[in-house]
Amino acid sequence: MVSAQRATTRWVTRSIPFFLIGFVGFTSYVVVQRICLDFFLTRQQKPGTATAFLVVYSLTLLLALIAYLRVLFVIIYNPGVVPLGPNAVTQREENKKTRRMLGRQDDIEAKSANPPPDENPDSPGLEAFYSKDVFVCNEDGRPKWCASCCNWKPDRAHHCSELERCCLKMDHFCPWVGGIVGEPSYKFFTQFTFYATLYWGAVIAATAFALQQSKSSGAGIDGFYIGALGLGCFFVIFTFTMTGTAVRYICMNLTNVDYLKSKVVVHCLAIRVPQGTPPGPNYGIITYPLPRQDDRAPSPNLSGQTVTENNTNSPRDLLASRSFAIVKTQIGENPWDLGPFRNWKSVMGNNIIDWLLPINIPPNYVSNESMYEMGPLYPELRRRYGLPDIEHESKTPG
Numbered sequence: 567m568v569s570a571q572r573a574t575t576r577w578v579t580r581s582i583p584f585f586l587i588g589f590v591g592f593t594s595y596v597v598v599q600r601i602c603l604d605f606f607l608t609r610q611q612k613p614g615t616a617t618a619f620l621v622v623y624s625l626t627l628l629l630a631l632i633a634y635l636r637v638l639f640v641i642i643y644n645p646g647v648v649p650l651g652p653n654a655v656t657q658r659e660e661n662k663k664t665r666r667m668l669g670r671q672d673d674i675e676a677k678s679a680n681p682p683p684d685e686n687p688d689s690p691g692l693e694a695f696y697s698k699d700v701f702v703c704n705e706d707g708r709p710k711w712c713a714s715c716c717n718w719k720p721d722r723a724h725h726c727s728e729l730e731r732c733c734l735k736m737d738h739f740c741p742w743v744g745g746i747v748g749e750p751s752y753k754f755f756t757q758f759t760f761y762a763t764l765y766w767g768a769v770i771a772a773t774a775f776a777l778q779q780s781k782s783s784g785a786g787i788d789g790f791y792i793g794a795l796g797l798g799c800f801f802v803i804f805t806f807t808m809t810g811t812a813v814r815y816i817c818m819n820l821t822n823v824d825y826l827k828s829k830v831v832v833h834c835l836a837i838r839v840p841q842g843t844p845p846g847p848n849y850g851i852i853t854y855p856l857p858r859q860d861d862r863a864p865s866p867n868l869s870g871q872t873v874t875e876n877n878t879n880s881p882r883d884l885l886a887s888r889s890f891a892i893v894k895t896q897i898g899e900n901p902w903d904l905g906p907f908r909n910w911k912s913v914m915g916n917n918i919i920d921w922l923l924p925i926n927i928p929p930n931y932v933s934n935e936s937m938y939e940m941g942p943l944y945p946e947l948r949r950r951y952g953l954p955d956i957e958h959e960s961k962t963p964g
């Protein structure tokens with residue numbers, strides 16, 4: 567399990583389940599004992615009403631509980647964190663020492679102590695990027711680097727400062743479920759907030775109806791009903807908003823983190839082109855594997871036009887080498903937007919059973935093309951930049 571790094575966060579996340587048990591325990595006592603059994607069944611002699619509320623209450627509670635446990639299980643056993651780079655442990659030890667020495671002005675200093683991207687052309691992990699046809703990169707054509715994890719960031723991963731780890735499709739750190747809501751847990755989290763909305767909706771219906779009935783029968787107002795109704799109203803606003811937001815982001819193929827900058831973001835992508843393609847008027851070219859230091863020809867212009875001037879690696883490397891054009895999207899464009907329904911299915915699964923039941927994790931997207939399925943913007947970018955096709959190349963073996 568990957569635990570939160572801050573003691574306060576750990577304390578909050580560990581205590582929240584006890585508060586939840588308290589709230590749900592109190593509500594269950596009010597709805598089941600005081601409303602269904604004592605009021606509707608015993609006092610009002612309405613077994614039908616009592617049974618109806620009992621069934622709806624138990625069913626929504628059960629579904630919310632199963633979804634909650636499913637989220638917890640995934641967050642503990644499959645949180646979707648990116649493995650640390652080989653130097654991360656030693657680097658973090660050094661940062662700690664620096665911080666201790668520098669005392670309170672640590673943050674700025676410690677951050678500047680983080681190492682720059684690995685300059686080794688055979689840096690571990692690079693191949694996972696350039697073996698695809700398109701990946702997210704910096705302006706120099708190399709993937710994004712996480713200075714804290716000392717590793718290349720997979721497409722769509724973000725660094726979570728609570729866990730001090732990069733997380734796949736990170737959405738947010740959720741104290742209610744005690745961890746990162748990200749790629750593996752997003753579906754179950756959405757189902758949990760949805761069933762929690764139904765559950766608190768059932769609580770509101772039972773308590774409001776009981777209040778109205780007891781008032782009209784002259785039995786007076788039970789303070790417990792009011793208490794449970796208050797809890798219901800508070801939580802239903804919260805869970806309903808969360809569900810609505812989650813569904814909206816899923817249909818846009820964005821996470822919470824993506825959404826915050828979705829209006830201003832410009833994605834830089836490395837898009838594969840045939841080997842030997844020269845740089846274009848509005849794109850540079852990078853060729854992998856990166857040339858070793860002693861092989862690199864002196865390059866007068868490193869402004870991103872041609873990153874690799876001369877690749878004199880071994881014949882085997884040349885055979886396996888792959889060239890990429892470095893292009894940018896326009897502001898706010900989302901290369902992974904597949905259209906609302908396919909976006910939905912990519913997170914929630916292919917059929918209604920998957921959408922409703924918190925059982926299966928949707929299968930990972932596996933393709934030689936990209937880490938995540940690309941939307942129509944990808945072929946559009948090829949056209950926009952006039953990039954030559956690679957179809958004939960990808961069919962050759964090896």
Ligand SMILES: [Zn+2]
Binds near residue numbers: 712713725730731
């Ligand atoms: Zn990181």
